[in-house]
Amino acid sequence: MNVLERIVAGTREEVERRRREVPVAELERRGAQRSPELRAFAAALARPGLSLIAEHKRRSPSAGVIREGVALGAVVEAYERGGASALSILTEGPSFGGSLADLQSARDAAALPLLRKDFIVDPYQVIESLAAGADAILLIVAALTPAELSTLHGSARSNGLAVLVEVHDERELEAAIAIGAEIVGINNRDLTTLVVDTTRTFELLPRVPADVTVVAESGFSTRLELDELERAGAHAVLVGEALMRAPEIRSACAALAGGRALAGQRTHGGCASPL
Numbered sequence: 001m002n003v004l005e006r007i008v009a010g011t012r013e014e015v016e017r018r019r020r021e022v023p024v025a026e027l028e029r030r031g032a033q034r035s036p037e038l039r040a041f042a043a044a045l046a047r048p049g050l051s052l053i054a055e056h057k058r059r060s061p062s063a064g065v066i067r068e069g070v071a072l073g074a075v076v077e078a079y080e081r082g083g084a085s086a087l088s089i090l091t092e093g094p095s096f097g098g099s100l101a102d103l104q105s106a107r108d109a110a111a112l113p114l115l116r117k118d119f120i121v122d123p124y125q126v127i128e129s130l131a132a133g134a135d136a137i138l139l140i141v142a143a144l145t146p147a148e149l150s151t152l153h154g155s156a157r158s159n160g161l162a163v164l165v166e167v168h169d170e171r172e173l174e175a176a177i178a179i180g181a182e183i184v185g186i187n188n189r190d191l192t193t194l195v196v197d198t199t200r201t202f203e204l205l206p207r208v209p210a211d212v213t214v215v216a217e218s219g220f221s222t223r224l225e226l227d228e229l230e231r232a233g234a235h236a237v238l239v240g241e242a243l244m245r246a247p248e249i250r251s252a253c254a255a256l257a258g259g260r261a262l263a264g265q266r267t268h269g270g271c272a273s274p275l
Contacts, residue, residue: 055240073109082253
């Protein structure tokens with residue numbers, strides 16, 4: 001069993017546990033209360049220039065502990081002040097140290113659209129994401145059957161959530177296009193081996209339809225690399241580890257965001273960032 005298969009198997013067990021604890025009807029009630037407040041994730045990526053999706057990630061199977069002991073609210077506020085266009089919040093627990101509560105914490109601390117970064121394998125998680133404060137979800141083609149991918153994508157869109165459909169090769173890209181994906185993430189990391197090859201984005205970019213928003217994922221950490229991505233036609237880039245490891249998160253984010261940093265210090269919910 002490879003890394004992806006192990007995480008997905010664990011996720012399916014965890015979903016069944018949560019389903020027993022919180023019925024779908026309760027999640028639907030919560031989701032209905034906040035759906036008018038959804039933030040425009042897709043529009044945030046459509047701004048001129050290369051948009052930065054800044055990710056909060058405490059640890060990962062490939063990198064181990066990345067950064068712990070720093071309040072999530074302080075991190076995402078630093079991202080917002082540093083010029084990020086959207087936020088990616090890891091909510092998977094066993095391998096990444098995240099939780100659903102992180103979504104609400106991020107929502108309280110920053111006004112940016114939120115992507116729930118997790119292994120979404122069940123329609124329950126779509127409603128759960130909406131109820132927990134996400135504006136968008138991630139669907140990983142490699143983790144799903146074609147029928148699951150289509151069902152989950154349709155459910156998310158009908159509930160007002162944007163969907164980042166993640167691919168790693170040409171076959172997966174074709175599957176994403178087949179379901180009408182509007183936002184495609186090209187992950188340079190092979191989730192079965194955890195090996196990163198940043199040429200993957202440049203190989204697949206020309207095969208993506210012109211009306212699809214492309215997000216480059218994994219392996220990028222400098223503004224020079226981001227400039228190259230923009231010239232190649234990418235619309236956004238998702239960066240997590242490089243920002244989480246930075247001694248000064250706000251300035252690191254500003255360096256990647258290309259001048260989009262907020263001019264003044266802004267606080268949300270009384271949380272002023274020391275980062």
